[in-house]
Amino acid sequence: MNVLQQLVNGLSLGSIYALLALGYTMVYGIIKLINFAHGEIYMLGAFIGYYVANNFGFGLVLTLLTSMIICAILGMLIEFLAYRPLRNSTRIAALITAIGVSFLLQSLMIYFVGADTRPYPQLMKNITYDLGIFQISKIQIVIIVTSLFLMLLLQFIVQQTKMGRAMRAASVDPEAAQLMGINVNYTISFTFALGSSLAAAGGVLIGLYYNSIDPMMGVAPGLKAFIAAVFGGIGIIPGAALGGFAIGIIETVVSALGFTAYRDAVVYLILIIVLLVKPSGLLGKNIKEKV
Amino acid sequence: MKKIIGMLMGATLLLSACGTPGGGTAQNTKSQKDADTVKIGLNMELSGAVAGYGNQEKEGAELAVKEINDAGGINGKKIDLVVKDNKSDTAEAATIATSLTTSDNVIGMIGPATSGASKAASPNATKAQVPIITPSATDDSITVVNDKVQEYIFRTCFQDSFQGVILANYATDNLKAKKAVIIGDVSSDYAKGLTKSFKDTFKGEIVADEKFNAKDKDFKAILTKIKDKDFDFIYLPGYYEEAGLIIKQAREMGIEQPIIGADGFSDSKLIDIAGAENMSNIYYTAHFSEKAPASNKVKTFIETFKKEYGKTPSSFNALAYDSVYMVKAALEAEKENTSEALTKGLATLTDFEGVTGTMTMDKNHNPKKPAVVIGLENGKETSADVVNP
Numbered sequence: 161m162n163v164l165q166q167l168v169n170g171l172s173l174g175s176i177y178a179l180l181a182l183g184y185t186m187v188y189g190i191i192k193l194i195n196f197a198h199g200e201i202y203m204l205g206a207f208i209g210y211y212v213a214n215n216f217g218f219g220l221v222l223t224l225l226t227s228m229i230i231c232a233i234l235g236m237l238i239e240f241l242a243y244r245p246l247r248n249s250t251r252i253a254a255l256i257t258a259i260g261v262s263f264l265l266q267s268l269m270i271y272f273v274g275a276d277t278r279p280y281p282q283l284m285k286n287i288t289y290d291l292g293i294f295q296i297s298k299i300q301i302v303i304i305v306t307s308l309f310l311m312l313l314l315q316f317i318v319q320q321t322k323m324g325r326a327m328r329a330a331s332v333d334p335e336a337a338q339l340m341g342i343n344v345n346y347t348i349s350f351t352f353a354l355g356s357s358l359a360a361a362g363g364v365l366i367g368l369y370y371n372s373i374d375p376m377m378g379v380a381p382g383l384k385a386f387i388a389a390v391f392g393g394i395g396i397i398p399g400a401a402l403g404g405f406a407i408g409i410i411e412t413v414v415s416a417l418g419f420t421a422y423r424d425a426v427v428y429l430i431l432i433i434v435l436l437v438k439p440s441g442l443l444g445k446n447i448k449e450k451v
Numbered sequence: 452m453k454k455i456i457g458m459l460m461g462a463t464l465l466l467s468a469c470g471t472p473g474g475g476t477a478q479n480t481k482s483q484k485d486a487d488t489v490k491i492g493l494n495m496e497l498s499g500a501v502a503g504y505g506n507q508e509k510e511g512a513e514l515a516v517k518e519i520n521d522a523g524g525i526n527g528k529k530i531d532l533v534v535k536d537n538k539s540d541t542a543e544a545a546t547i548a549t550s551l552t553t554s555d556n557v558i559g560m561i562g563p564a565t566s567g568a569s570k571a572a573s574p575n576a577t578k579a580q581v582p583i584i585t586p587s588a589t590d591d592s593i594t595v596v597n598d599k600v601q602e603y604i605f606r607t608c609f610q611d612s613f614q615g616v617i618l619a620n621y622a623t624d625n626l627k628a629k630k631a632v633i634i635g636d637v638s639s640d641y642a643k644g645l646t647k648s649f650k651d652t653f654k655g656e657i658v659a660d661e662k663f664n665a666k667d668k669d670f671k672a673i674l675t676k677i678k679d680k681d682f683d684f685i686y687l688p689g690y691y692e693e694a695g696l697i698i699k700q701a702r703e704m705g706i707e708q709p710i711i712g713a714d715g716f717s718d719s720k721l722i723d724i725a726g727a728e729n730m731s732n733i734y735y736t737a738h739f740s741e742k743a744p745a746s747n748k749v750k751t752f753i754e755t756f757k758k759e760y761g762k763t764p765s766s767f768n769a770l771a772y773d774s775v776y777m778v779k780a781a782l783e784a785e786k787e788n789t790s791e792a793l794t795k796g797l798a799t800l801t802d803f804e805g806v807t808g809t810m811t812m813d814k815n816h817n818p819k820k821p822a823v824v825i826g827l828e829n830g831k832e833t834s835a836d837v838v839n840p
Contacts, residue, residue, distance in 0.1 A: 162675060169671040275500065277692050279723035288703055297703060370668045370696055372724045380666065415672030421637045421662045 164294040166416050167409065172300040172369070174408020175307035179362035180385030181392070181400035182314060183355030189395035190331045190351050192251060196258040197238060198359055199382015200265035203375060205231045205360025206280075206367040207273065213281040220283040220302070220368075227364050228357035235356025236349045244345070262382075269375035277374040280367040303365045310358055311401050318397060323350055331395070384411075387431050393441025402442060488531035489524065489788045491516075491778060492551035492560040494572060494583075499539025504564040504767050508586050509534065511771030512561055514759055525779045526788055537563055537572075544568035545575055552579035559584065559793045561774045564767065566590035566641075573604045582794045584777060586770035587738070589614070589714065591644055594816040605797045605816045607774045607807070611641055614713040614736045615648025617822045617838050618686065621734065622653070625824070625836060626709055628683035629655040634673060634697060636689035638665040645688035645713050658682045663693065670697045674704055684708050690715040695724030702729035709734060717766060717825075727830030738807050739769040740823045743835035745808035752806045766807075773805035808837075 180202055187195045209227040212218050218226060242261050246254045288297045318324040326347045329337040334344050366381070367373045384407055392403030407427060414426045434442065493512055496505030513532065520529045533555045537544040544563045551557045552575070560576060560583045563569050569588040576583045582603045585593065589611045594604050609617075622628045631653060636642035650657065658680050661673045674697070677685075685701070687694055687710055694712055701710070702725075709732040716735035739745070741753060741763060752772065756764040764772075780803050781796025782788055800812040810818035819840060826834035 162679070165675045166672060169669070169675060173669055173671075277720065277724065279720075279726075282726070286703060288705065295704065366668075371699060371726065372668070372692070372696060377668075411669075412672045415669075416676050418661065418676075420667070420673060421664055423664075 162416075166412050168294050168296050168300065170409035170412035171405065172303045172408075173412060174405035175304050176362045176366050176369075176404075177381065177385045177388045177407050178401045178404025179307050179310065179358045179365075180381060181388040181404040182311065182397060183359050184386050184389040185392075185394055185397060185400035186327075186351050186355045188389070189397075190327060191243075191247075191254075191334075191348055193243065193254050193258065194386065195243075195352075195355075196255070196382070196386075197242075197261040197265060198355065199378030199385070200262050201231055201235055201238075201356045201378075202359040202363040202366075202381060203269065203373070203378035204234060204265065205356075205363030206373045206377065207269065207363075207375075208360065209364035209367055210278070210280060210373060213283055223283060224306070224361055224364050227360045231360030231363075232353035232357040235352040235359075239349060239352040244348075262378075266375055266378075273375065275375060277372050280371045280373055282371070283368060299369050303369060306361065306365060310361055314354065314358070315397065317354070323347070327351055384427065387427060390441055391431055391434055393444030396441070396443050399441055399443035406442075486556075486788075487528065489526075489528050489782070490531045490533060490555060490557045491775070492547075492555060492557035493532055493534045494537055494544060494547045494551060494560050494562040494568075495534065496539040496562075496564050496568065497534075497536035501539045501565055504587060505536075505539070505562070507765050507767035508562065508564050508771035510760055511586075511756075511764070511768035512775050514756060514768075515772045515775035517759075518755070519775065519779055525782050526786060528788055530775075533557055537568055539565075539568070541567050541571035545571040548572035548575040548583070549579070552576065552581045557581060558788060558790045559778055561586065561771065561778070564588065566593060569593050569604075573601055577601065577603045580794075581790045582797060584774045584797065586774045587767055590640060592640075600815055603794055605777075605812065607770045607777060607805075607810075607818060608738055609820060609822055610817050611644040611713070612648040613817070613840065614822065615645045615650075615688070616652045617736055617824070617840065618645075618711050618713065618734075619649050619652035619654075621824050621836070621838055622684055622686070622709075622711060623655065625838075626684060626711075626734075628709070630658050630682040631655060631684060631686050632659045632661070632677050632680065632682045633657060633686045633688075634661045634663065634670075634677075635687075636665055636693060637662045639690070641690075641715065642688040646686075649686055649688070653686075655683075663689075663697075665690070665693065667693060668696060670700050671704070674701050674706060678704060678706055682708060685710045687712045688715070691718045691721035692724065695721045698725040698733065699729050702731075707732065711735065714738065714766070722827075722830040730830040731828045733827040734824055737823045737825050737835075738766040739764075740825055740832070740835040742825075742832060743823045743837050745821055745823065745837055746804050746806065748804060749806050769806045773807050776805060777803060 183198050187193055205227045208230050209223045212226045213223045242257050243254055246257055286297050286299050288295050326342045329342055330344050330347045338344050388403035388407045389400045392399030411423050414423045495509055496502055516530045516532045535547045537547050551560055563572055564587045566588040569585040570593055584605045586607045589608055591610045591612050594601050635646040659677050694716055698710055712735040714736055717737050722730050781793050781800055785792035785796045803810050808820035810820035813819050821837045821839045824836045824838055825832055
């Protein structure tokens with residue numbers, strides 16, 4: 161019984177990591193940039209949800225949608241202001257800019273809203289259902305279902321729509337894609353918008369789950385989600401989802417075994433082992449570099 | 452390279468030059484004796500991360516100073532309170548300790564409020580031989596470092612190890628509990644000290660000893676594990692942020708046993724994070740409670756405080772208020788307004804009656820005083836028991 165219960169705990173934590181990891185993976189897939197400011201978009205998503213729910217009394221669905229839309233715009237704005245001017249610079253320049261943007265967003269939030277932890281508006285009453293073999297709370301169900309729905313929606317957008325085809329084309333060879341009439345800048349903006357809206361959804365859901373948000377809340381999950389993306393094979397969308405769930409479950413298992421204090425260390429250790437054995441990640445294919 | 456060494460030497464010389472005025476205490480003491488006022492420094496966190504504590508203590512101290520001055524002062528001389536802001540920064544706290552002793556010639560200092568800043572300020576106070584009373588720094592190693600008592604450092608609150616003892620006794624005597632689960636923060640000295648003293652005192656069985664880190668958010672794995680065990684209460688040494696999340700997640704999972712914590716719980720954010728409906732059967736140690744007046748001075752204190760500031764006093768208000776009165780008691784016992792008299796008077800303070808309890812300074816400069824254990828039901832204070840050491 162305990163094993164199943166721990167699995168439920170791990171899945172609800174893992175689905176948040178998966179939502180975040182998708183954003184890392186898509187941006188990396190298309191412009192080979194590790195967007196370290198992604199964790200801060202997740203934090204901003206949580207805060208936007210906090211303000212609209214408190215000030216306008218929005219319900220869960222409306223709060224989620226508003227936060228996702230605003231963060232999508234923010235994501236595009238960050239790409240336009242910080243990353244686009246560096247499109248033709250070295251990759252390390254863009255990476256350092258991403259770290260800079262991440263610190264900037266944290267500091268701005270601390271300046272404007274303060275570093276305090278604040279309680280999240282209760283958008284719904286949490287009920288715990290006892291299913292005999294395990295317990296699951298209403299919020300856990302909402303988290304898992306919403307995450308799965310968003311992931312399927314993303315898979316549909318990427319595989320079935322014109323925009324998705326443009327994204328895939330741009331990720332293979334941006335210049336050739338441009339020659340084929342694809343507006344690459346537009347496609348990259350769209351990728352940022354998609355990734356940021358998923359992060360925002362994660363932020364709102366986690367705010368609801370733990371009932372506490374603060375300007376530094378994006379740091380640890382951002383890093384974990386990045387690990388999840390690498391773990392599953394960075395650049396591969398199903399890999400990010402798998403990696404997210406895997407990290408969530410590993411963390412829960414480590415805590416359940418009584419090693420909470422070493423939880424992060426174990427996650428990193430597993431990552432190192434995966435990278436040693438299969439450097440392209442769990443679902444990655446080994447692509448030979450052309451010389 | 453030579454240039455760098457030269458610069459370093461120059462810097463060292465400059466620094467040591469800055470140090471010299473601290474050596475001139477003998478002269479200072481003389482001027483203090485002749486002064487028209489009793490100068491006391493307030494080294495407080497008035498801005499920055501823990502400004503909440505500092506500002507509350509400033510209110511408490513200022514109220515006490517006002518009362519004492521209206522009643523004629525200490526040994527016939529009025530108190531002159533020199534207030535300085537250490538910006539919640541340890542380096543700043545140390546600098547202020549120096550500037551208060553050297554340029555303001557205070558005879559004693561109150562604050563800082565927090566343990567880190569107090570530790571930083573104590574070497575400078577010791578060098579200047581001017582005593583510090585910290586109203587609220589609870590870390591054991593503030594007054595005793597490496598088994599050596601800090602001659603010029605005193606405190607008004609009880610220390611961390613004492614809280615662990617109080618809570619272990621409270622669980623055994625008041626809750627009649629025998630089986631404990633510990634869920635402890637392993638990343639702060641505060642929580643580690645609390646865990647140790649609890650384990651040393653608690654006579655019952657410790658069923659499980661789980662650990663977490665500060666800033667953790669998900670405790671479901673630990674809670675799932677302990678849920679089916681047979682235990683009477685959870686001992687939770689940690690601060691309100693994580694404690695709030697643990698209480699919320701535990702109650703939602705159906706863990707109904709009492710949860711006991713220390714003064715790290717005493718912030719209204721605890722109730723906000725956990726949700727008032729989950730805050731039942733929660734107990735924690737506090738320095739002061741309106742419901743359990745530790746002495747008969749409490750009633751008048753609350754009334755005057757309300758009149759002055761329009762709100763009910765907190766633990767921090769009360770502790771700083773007591774600190775000022777401790778200075779008065781110490782100086783009056785020695786019948787002299789100097790740093791030496793203050794140090795001696797504080798070290799031998801006996802049966803001082805403050806609003807946070809009647810206290811006697813022990814040989815380690817920690818007051819022996821009762822603690823209040825507050826009980827909550829649905830987020831409301833419903834019980835407050837005075838527990839004597």
